[in-house]
Amino acid sequence: MPRYSVSRRRALALLTLTSILLITLDLQGNAVVDGVRKVFGAVFAPIQDSTRVITRPIENAWRGITGYDELTEENERLQDAIDQQEGAFIAALATVRDAQELLALNGIDNLADISSITAQVVGEGPSNFAQTIEINQGSNDGLRVGMPVVNAAGLVGKVTEVFADRAIVMLATDASYAVPVQVINLPEEETTTTTSTSTSTTTTTTTTSTTTIVPAVESPGLGVATSVPVDVATSPAPTTAAPSTSIASVLTVAPPTTTPARTTTTVDINDLPATETGALRGRGADRAPIVEFIDQSSRFGEIRVGAVIITAGGSKSLAPRGIVVGRVVKVVERSGTSGAVLEVRLSARLTSLNFVRVLLYQPAASR
Amino acid sequence: MIEFLNRSYVRTALVGLLALGLQTTFLASASLAGIVVQLMLCLAVAAGVSGGSERGAITGFSLGLMFDLVLSTPLGLTALVYGLAGFLAGYFNSLSINHPWWLRSVVVGGSSLIVMFVHPVLATWVGVDGWLTTRVFKVAVVVGLANAVVGLAAVPLMRWSLAIKRQERLAPPPEIYA
Numbered sequence: 001m002p003r004y005s006v007s008r009r010r011a012l013a014l015l016t017l018t019s020i021l022l023i024t025l026d027l028q029g030n031a032v033v034d035g036v037r038k039v040f041g042a043v044f045a046p047i048q049d050s051t052r053v054i055t056r057p058i059e060n061a062w063r064g065i066t067g068y069d070e071l072t073e074e075n076e077r078l079q080d081a082i083d084q085q086e087g088a089f090i091a092a093l094a095t096v097r098d099a100q101e102l103l104a105l106n107g108i109d110n111l112a113d114i115s116s117i118t119a120q121v122v123g124e125g126p127s128n129f130a131q132t133i134e135i136n137q138g139s140n141d142g143l144r145v146g147m148p149v150v151n152a153a154g155l156v157g158k159v160t161e162v163f164a165d166r167a168i169v170m171l172a173t174d175a176s177y178a179v180p181v182q183v184i185n186l187p188e189e190e191t192t193t194t195t196s197t198s199t200s201t202t203t204t205t206t207t208t209s210t211t212t213i214v215p216a217v218e219s220p221g222l223g224v225a226t227s228v229p230v231d232v233a234t235s236p237a238p239t240t241a242a243p244s245t246s247i248a249s250v251l252t253v254a255p256p257t258t259t260p261a262r263t264t265t266t267v268d269i270n271d272l273p274a275t276e277t278g279a280l281r282g283r284g285a286d287r288a289p290i291v292e293f294i295d296q297s298s299r300f301g302e303i304r305v306g307a308v309i310i311t312a313g314g315s316k317s318l319a320p321r322g323i324v325v326g327r328v329v330k331v332v333e334r335s336g337t338s339g340a341v342l343e344v345r346l347s348a349r350l351t352s353l354n355f356v357r358v359l360l361y362q363p364a365a366s367r
Numbered sequence: 368m369i370e371f372l373n374r375s376y377v378r379t380a381l382v383g384l385l386a387l388g389l390q391t392t393f394l395a396s397a398s399l400a401g402i403v404v405q406l407m408l409c410l411a412v413a414a415g416v417s418g419g420s421e422r423g424a425i426t427g428f429s430l431g432l433m434f435d436l437v438l439s440t441p442l443g444l445t446a447l448v449y450g451l452a453g454f455l456a457g458y459f460n461s462l463s464i465n466h467p468w469w470l471r472s473v474v475v476g477g478s479s480l481i482v483m484f485v486h487p488v489l490a491t492w493v494g495v496d497g498w499l500t501t502r503v504f505k506v507a508v509v510v511g512l513a514n515a516v517v518g519l520a521a522v523p524l525m526r527w528s529l530a531i532k533r534q535e536r537l538a539p540p541p542e543i544y545a
Contacts (some may be wrong), residue, residue, distance in 0.1 A: 015446075019446050058397075
């Protein structure tokens, strides 16, 4: 059995103590440690870039060998998904435009107002435990620590380290990642849209009242049923048309009215999808992120699989309100007052990121 | 200049920087079954096999510190773990007088496997959440097997890097004289 001299034991003890000292300093946010990291990052960047250029062809060849079948299957799957979503996307555009107009009208910030920078993912995390990526934009482009990172599908993560021309992004699956979110629950039953129309004319004294039950319409991309009762009151219009039981014919043949038409749209807030806030937390590469600390109200009802998760925003949140996060895939009920835990499937596929957008957003509290 | 480059710490620093370049680019992307092969760990362990537990610990600490500087985990954590890896590998290697190639490979693979369990435990101890999951088993096995193969080349590389002469290499491990 080998024995160790006093000097060797001292050397080992010294290394251990040095490590513990460094860990302690770093955890306390020591400026010297940060400075050393930045200097090393600047020195190491050219070596890393050169290595990347040299190894890129080998990397591509490796991916070609190991991922070809998977890539073909993924391509077919994505093609199907694109076909399904194309129609829904066009319909969603109109809704989004309406929503943005309403937000602007009421002076409320929305995602479209926030400047962003497109960045390319140039590296993945070298560790098996921390979930990070490296992007090719840095402080020279206005990036700051904490800024949210998204792609076309939704939330990707947040910037955790910024260098002059590159930055490290912590993915939403990292165990250290957390962000306040809103859960938009699905309705309990298929919601109906009720349209009540009352039309009267001065000459024919015909009054028609029709109630039409329309099946629920699923909003594309959000999966939330809309339920908006609309009261349309058409002002009296002189007409010689015979009284008709069909409201459609009355509305169609009516000539221009002598008094301006008045249309009132009433949105019943109780029929809008219920939302609750919670906190999204990553749990590592192989486990789905979870939403916890949900404050469930009676109106919110039972959370359903498929409920949509968006960022909640707020004066202290690092992400603005409205970034799509994903959908609930599993609801784990807990006893007592701790509330349910929701497992979430992120909308963005974090395993195959190429281009991302960094929102140049800073919470109101830190502006 | 050549004399300067022949110094063991200069060679180790150069080898470490190149390995770190590979680790953060090619190896980070070309994973095996979703697991990133840990070349820096392999070099730390190979240093222990080549130069004994003391040199292994110091080299492992240095390589770990370099790796720490590009990671977002607490500085010193990887240095501590890789220092331990180099020490362990040197210790295991000293248990045998003869060191056939397969035994070196087993020592490198086995030490890497053990250290991949220790790393998340220490991370959890210093307050890094979420590392200690069942995924650790998969990570440890894949990294252990990969390093056992890569170790066949890493041990001679670290022998050159640490400037270990043939006479010293063929001599019994220094631990038995201590």
